[in-house]
Amino acid sequence: MAESSNAIGVAESRTELSNRSRASQGFPFGTTLDWRRLTQIQGLSLRQSVINKPTTVLRQGQIASSFFVLVDGWGVKYKQLGNGRRQILSFLLPGDPATLGALSQQPMAHSVQLLPDSVVDEFDPDAINRKVQDSEDLQAFISATYDNELARADELLTSLGRRSAKERIAHLMLEFDARLSSRSAIVDGYIVMPLRQRHLADALGLTTIHVNRTLRALRDENLIDVRGGVLRILHRDRLVALANFEDSYLSVGTLPA
Amino acid sequence: MAESSNAIGVAESRTELSNRSRASQGFPFGTTLDWRRLTQIQGLSLRQSVINKPTTVLRQGQIASSFFVLVDGWGVKYKQLGNGRRQILSFLLPGDPATLGALSQQPMAHSVQLLPDSVVDEFDPDAINRKVQDSEDLQAFISATYDNELARADELLTSLGRRSAKERIAHLMLEFDARLSSRSAIVDGYIVMPLRQRHLADALGLTTIHVNRTLRALRDENLIDVRGGVLRILHRDRLVALANFEDSYLSVGTLPA
């Protein structure tokens, strides 16, 4: 095809790119970005592990030793500050890559910890990098993952900067719900959420005490019920209204359904 | 080389990858991630424009039409919320890509605005995507850019979540200083910073009034002087101590000097 630079030509070549990205080379990245599909490829996974106790798989300032994919359970990506302060940057859910930075083999500015009862698959970053060279789909999948992570970081940023404590909590719970739903990991409206109030506080820029109060307020209003490691969304529409929740940011990077 | 899985074997093959990434294909991504080098490539840039008035080059929910590189000036990446609230997600400085998302041609969850007196270079995303297929270096450069943007988003998140107003402002000013220095864009200790207090407020999760108060306090302490679109860092060491500023996050993605 000629390298035309008029509007129509550009549009055509975009369509072509789009098709190329969708072409099946093992990683058509449809409506989800579920890295567990990497587990399916024969001989690529080094091992699968069950996590018993909180396990740090990456320390800030260090290079990730392996590329980990969270198969089941929860993880947190965070920064530790001097005076004991901690900021949780993102929560890892099943299907998420835990150490994306392993691919670039450079020191990262954050730590990653997996919570008990998680399951991870471990890969050799070089093996993946070699595969990337052969697969445009895998390249696109990685870029899409980056876009998605950035979009979520940006939304959390928005919560911390411009939402009230109540809105932040409501918003985060709705995000969990949406992310887990899209990977069909919700049973009976229960969400198993093994987080302490401390986790929510450290993610949302609040104190545990205020998280506690706010959770109580949300429960009193019959919106959500967080208790015993289980999250129940009781009245989603009112919750969505309260938080001004708009789920489109979660599909940044994915292709339309 | 055999696919050995012991520690030494893995380390060796990592070294090999590292060398491959450094190999010169036009984008060895040394100690900076300056996208203006893309401008040098003959016939790739569509046009260069000087921005007179605030110009939105990407609207949230839409697909970026072009890949823009900020050659000179300032830009903001932000989210607009319902009730008039705005959250600035990142400031764009010379050398930064303004619409990285143009490469994936998918709707973005944020907007990008360039401020007056900026200069941008405009590229056809498809042309770049074609080049990516031929150049492992360019692929690595893009990944490095993503890593870097994520690291900066994470640091801002940390500011909003766990730093006081004073620390936030001090930290941001030091980031500007560091980012501009690494691209040798500072003259005589002056930093031309055409931002309103509103910009700082919307980035740092504060009100303009409080930003004003805090700037005043910092000026009274002889730490910085922000006035008339110019930032002066008066006493860097004390400022670094106040903000607990640690610049390593800014080199995430780049190779050691």
Next chain:
DNA sequence: GCCGAAGCTTAAAATTGGTTAATTCAGAAA
């Protein structure tokens, strides 16, 4: 069944930061 640790809950008191509102200032337009 007791104990200790971790997590949760509650209640002041203290602080940070937000709101409202009025004043000044600088530059553009008339």
Next chain:
DNA sequence: TTTCTGAATTAACCAATTTTAAGCTTCGGC
């Protein structure tokens, strides 16, 4: 010059959130 507008500044007051300090509950280990 005068006027107009957006931005910066200041002050007084107020609200949200943190801090501090207890008490309480749950649960695994002994």
